[in-house]
Amino acid sequence: MxxxxxxxxxxxxxxxxxxxxxPKLDLEVGQTTQINDIxxxxxxxxxxxGEPVIPxxxxxxxxxxxxKEKKIIVFKMKRRKKYRRKRGHxxxxxxxxxxxxxxx
Numbered sequence: 001m002x003x004x005x006x007x008x009x010x011x012x013x014x015x016x017x018x019x020x021x022x023p024k025l026d027l028e029v030g031q032t033t034q035i036n037d038i039x040x041x042x043x044x045x046x047x048x049x050g051e052p053v054i055p056x057x058x059x060x061x062x063x064x065x066x067x068k069e070k071k072i073i074v075f076k077m078k079r080r081k082k083y084r085r086k087r088g089h090x091x092x093x094x095x096x097x098x099x100x101x102x103x104x
Contacts, residue, residue, distance in 0.1 A: 001044070003101055005059055006037035014059060014098045024092035027063045032099070035059040041103050048103070056104035061096040069093055 002015045008023040027033055038057040041048045048054055068090040076085040 001101060002042055003038050003057070003059065004040040005035050006039060006053075007035055007096075008094075011039065014101070016098055016101055018098045019064065019095060020098065021069075021093045021095050023094070024066060025063070025094045027094065029063050029065060032060060032062045033096075035061060038103075041101070054103065058102055059098060060100040060102075061098050064095040064097050066092070066094050 002013055004011055004013050007020075008025055010022055012020055012022065014020060025033070036053070036058050038054045038059065039050050039052065041054055041057055048057075050057075069092075070090070072089050072091075074085075074087045074089065077083065
């Protein structure tokens with residue numbers, strides 16, 4: 001059984017026991033959260049698609065860590081014009097452990 005959920009503005013495919021990284025959530029480490037924006041649920045015998053979400057479906061997730069991803073370098077240059085800009089960016093993320101998928 002798997003589900004596609006909208007977590008912090010990103011659509012993520014999850015199964016029970018998965019560890020996923022999503023954009024930073026304002027939650028404490030060790031805290032559990034319930035996610036109700038479930039777009040699709042697929043079991044062994046059927047697939048349910050939400051319009052836009054599936055009512056009474058939820059995911060229980062536990063916050064494992066917060067961190068920063070690998071640095072991305074953004075470099076702009078216009079040749080022969082002495083124009084160069086170099087910027088770095090590290091996206092903040094939250095790692096979640098999917099504990100339970102439930103549909104009613």
